[in-house]
Amino acid sequence: MASLSDISRHAGVSIATCSRVLNGSAHPVSEATRTRVLQAAEELGYAPSALARALVTRSSRIIGVIVGDIVDPYFAEIARGVEAAAAGLGYLTMVCSAELGSEAELGHLHQLRDYHAAGIVFAGSGRAGDPSAPDVAVAVREARERGTVVVALAQRDFDAPAIVFDNEAAAHDITAYVKGLGHERVTFVEGPAGLHTSAQRLAGFTRAGGIDSIPGGFAYEDGIEAASRLLERDALPQALIAANDEAAIGLLTRLRDAGVDVPGDVAVAGIDDTRPAHFVGLTTVSVPLHEMGRRAAQAVLDQQAEDVLLPHALAIRTTT
Amino acid sequence: MASLSDISRHAGVSIATCSRVLNGSAHPVSEATRTRVLQAAEELGYAPSALARALVTRSSRIIGVIVGDIVDPYFAEIARGVEAAAAGLGYLTMVCSAELGSEAELGHLHQLRDYHAAGIVFAGSGRAGDPSAPDVAVAVREARERGTVVVALAQRDFDAPAIVFDNEAAAHDITAYVKGLGHERVTFVEGPAGLHTSAQRLAGFTRAGGIDSIPGGFAYEDGIEAASRLLERDALPQALIAANDEAAIGLLTRLRDAGVDVPGDVAVAGIDDTRPAHFVGLTTVSVPLHEMGRRAAQAVLDQQAEDVLLPHALAIRTTT
DNA sequence: TTGTAAGCGTTATCAG
DNA sequence: CTGATAACGCTTACAA
Numbered sequence: 001m002a003s004l005s006d007i008s009r010h011a012g013v014s015i016a017t018c019s020r021v022l023n024g025s026a027h028p029v030s031e032a033t034r035t036r037v038l039q040a041a042e043e044l045g046y047a048p049s050a051l052a053r054a055l056v057t058r059s060s061r062i063i064g065v066i067v068g069d070i071v072d073p074y075f076a077e078i079a080r081g082v083e084a085a086a087a088g089l090g091y092l093t094m095v096c097s098a099e100l101g102s103e104a105e106l107g108h109l110h111q112l113r114d115y116h117a118a119g120i121v122f123a124g125s126g127r128a129g130d131p132s133a134p135d136v137a138v139a140v141r142e143a144r145e146r147g148t149v150v151v152a153l154a155q156r157d158f159d160a161p162a163i164v165f166d167n168e169a170a171a172h173d174i175t176a177y178v179k180g181l182g183h184e185r186v187t188f189v190e191g192p193a194g195l196h197t198s199a200q201r202l203a204g205f206t207r208a209g210g211i212d213s214i215p216g217g218f219a220y221e222d223g224i225e226a227a228s229r230l231l232e233r234d235a236l237p238q239a240l241i242a243a244n245d246e247a248a249i250g251l252l253t254r255l256r257d258a259g260v261d262v263p264g265d266v267a268v269a270g271i272d273d274t275r276p277a278h279f280v281g282l283t284t285v286s287v288p289l290h291e292m293g294r295r296a297a298q299a300v301l302d303q304q305a306e307d308v309l310l311p312h313a314l315a316i317r318t319t320t
Numbered sequence: 321m322a323s324l325s326d327i328s329r330h331a332g333v334s335i336a337t338c339s340r341v342l343n344g345s346a347h348p349v350s351e352a353t354r355t356r357v358l359q360a361a362e363e364l365g366y367a368p369s370a371l372a373r374a375l376v377t378r379s380s381r382i383i384g385v386i387v388g389d390i391v392d393p394y395f396a397e398i399a400r401g402v403e404a405a406a407a408g409l410g411y412l413t414m415v416c417s418a419e420l421g422s423e424a425e426l427g428h429l430h431q432l433r434d435y436h437a438a439g440i441v442f443a444g445s446g447r448a449g450d451p452s453a454p455d456v457a458v459a460v461r462e463a464r465e466r467g468t469v470v471v472a473l474a475q476r477d478f479d480a481p482a483i484v485f486d487n488e489a490a491a492h493d494i495t496a497y498v499k500g501l502g503h504e505r506v507t508f509v510e511g512p513a514g515l516h517t518s519a520q521r522l523a524g525f526t527r528a529g530g531i532d533s534i535p536g537g538f539a540y541e542d543g544i545e546a547a548s549r550l551l552e553r554d555a556l557p558q559a560l561i562a563a564n565d566e567a568a569i570g571l572l573t574r575l576r577d578a579g580v581d582v583p584g585d586v587a588v589a590g591i592d593d594t595r596p597a598h599f600v601g602l603t604t605v606s607v608p609l610h611e612m613g614r615r616a617a618q619a620v621l622d623q624q625a626e627d628v629l630l631p632h633a634l635a636i637r638t639t640t
Numbered sequence: 641t642t643g644t645a646a647g648c649g650t651t652a653t654c655a656g
Numbered sequence: 657c658t659g660a661t662a663a664c665g666c667t668t669a670c671a672a
Binding site: 048049050051055071077079087088090092098108112113249275276280 | 595
């Protein structure tokens with residue numbers, strides 16, 4: 001409630017001097033007045049207005065993370081990585097959840113730009129034919145012109161540095177592994193239609209010699225649904241690879257409910273190695289989510305980012 | 321990049337008039353000048369400074385949600401509820417993750433206060449003997465004085481309206497249900513030491529006639545660990561109730577790994593009914609997480625909140 | 641209907 | 657070392 005001018009009056013010192021001691025500027029201030037100011041601030045319960053400060057310095061200490069769905073452990077892990085690097089340095093990490101390629105995503109982006117965020121991290125993938133993509137690209141450019149550092153953690157359709165792992169290779173590697181186990185007929189349950197990430201993962205599956213694939217999604221329910229359709233076929237494939245862990249777990253659940261033995265009758269694998277994968281012992285591909293978040297935050301703090309490609313690794317468990 | 325004064329100059333209209341048309345004020349403006357301004361804004365790519373606006377109106381359109389751990393599905397569900405109600409109304413939901421009762425929590429609170437957040441939602445429980453509790457209470461008071469709406473979604477040690485469910489009753493009900501199944505010897509795996517929520521849930525277990533309880537926590541790993549200790553005993557109890565779902569799933573996983581049949585040899589139940597509980601078919605108590613978040617956001621929008629107690633319900637699945 | 645001007649709480653540039 | 661004072665970009669009485 002108390003402002004600098006209150007402190008100034010209370011301590012009988014100019015407002016400029018108060019500002020200098022209260023924000024630790026390099027400008028010299030005598031020890032005597034310093035303590036006077038500090039005491040006044042203490043007595044009046046001074047709390048600086050981050051708003052006013054940001055207005056004049058032209059940059060707030062806010063890092064925005066735009067995710068597709070906050071309950072998705074994939075994004076949660078990224079957000080946690082950002083938070084870990086930003087916390088303690090006075091930066092506020094704000095996670096904004098918006099369906100990929102939606103109006104809401106554009107809205108969040110605008111808000112972040114309007115608040116002069118120090119950084120904006122796009123955790124999710126872009127999608128083909130996204131009608132708001134041009135607007136997003138414009139807003140991203142405007143934000144960058146304002147000095148905001150923008151980082152993409154998956155393929156997007158605008159100009160910004162990307163800190164990613166190789167989705168195509170990840171899908172390829174898990175497919176190759178599963179085939180190496182001797183499974184000939186392996187089918188892929190695709191990610192959400194249109195998402196670049198989905199396309200990349202499908203491409204990796206194909207490159208590893210995979211043929212059969214069916215529509216799916218990234219949610220648990222999508223896996224359930226896909227498994228139900230599979231169960232209606234004459235015969236099940238020998239192995240199933242889902243575009244991500246959540247869907248893989250959906251597959252697993254539905255299959256076991258139907259009395260199918262996993263991995264006895266059919267092997268199941270996912271991609272991402274999120275927390276729930278541990279719970280159910282899912283074979284998957286471990287990708288550097290936390291590290292991507294951490295690096296993105298670091299880029300914001302450093303005020304500069306560059307393209308980075310991070311490694312992934314197979315995580316073999318009990319479903320294959 | 322363009323500001324109101326740029327538009328003003330470009331359109332040959334006063335800055336006040338520009339402000340009036342660009343933010344849809346009630347003040348009348350002729351159709352002619354309105355279009356002039358709109359066009360200038362369009363050409364220059366005007367984006368308002370939310371910072372400046374917030375500074376003068378003394379309130380930003382930011383809703384901060386302080387959670388214990390963003391990867392915890394309990395909090396994710398709450399955050400999503402807040403987001404759902406706030407989105408579209410121009411409010412930015414920012415999720416800040418900080419260990420309950422930590423310095424970081426205080427730091428986030430300060431930041432939110434300094435940004436004149438419209439609302440601050442505490443998703444997690446307070447903890448006994450928290451050294452920063454007095455500071456938190458002060459910052460909460462200051463924030464409220466500034467007009468920020470503060471809401472607690474669990475028991476806290478400061479003065480603010482609470483939107484909660486009955487933790488004690490939830491624990492009581494699941495315990496009673498399990499005992500009603502004929503299990504005499506049921507042990508409770510406690511939540512994190514010190515958390516009010518932990519104490520409430522343990523109290524509910526006790527009131528329902530439960531005797532045996534062992535230390536645990538709210539994380540998956542805590543469940544794993546607790547199960548390991550249980551496995552070292554001469555005999556397993558007939559049923560296990562964990563303080564939350566994550567821990568219950570840890571229990572379940574470790575037990576089944578050890579060849580124990582659940583629910584054949586021992587029944588397992590949790591509390592919260594978070595997403596992973598569906599994955600593994602866990603019997604648990606469904607609590608109104610999403611609704612709590614939604615109502616908290618609504619309270620912020622309404623600029624007023626009051627205490628609310630929401631209902632819970634048993635969710636019987638396959639682990640009992 | 642339009643414009644003028646006084647802030648909002650800081651920071652930063654100059655002079656003392 | 658200390659103090660005026662001009663921004664920062666916007667909202668809002670109060671005038672015209």
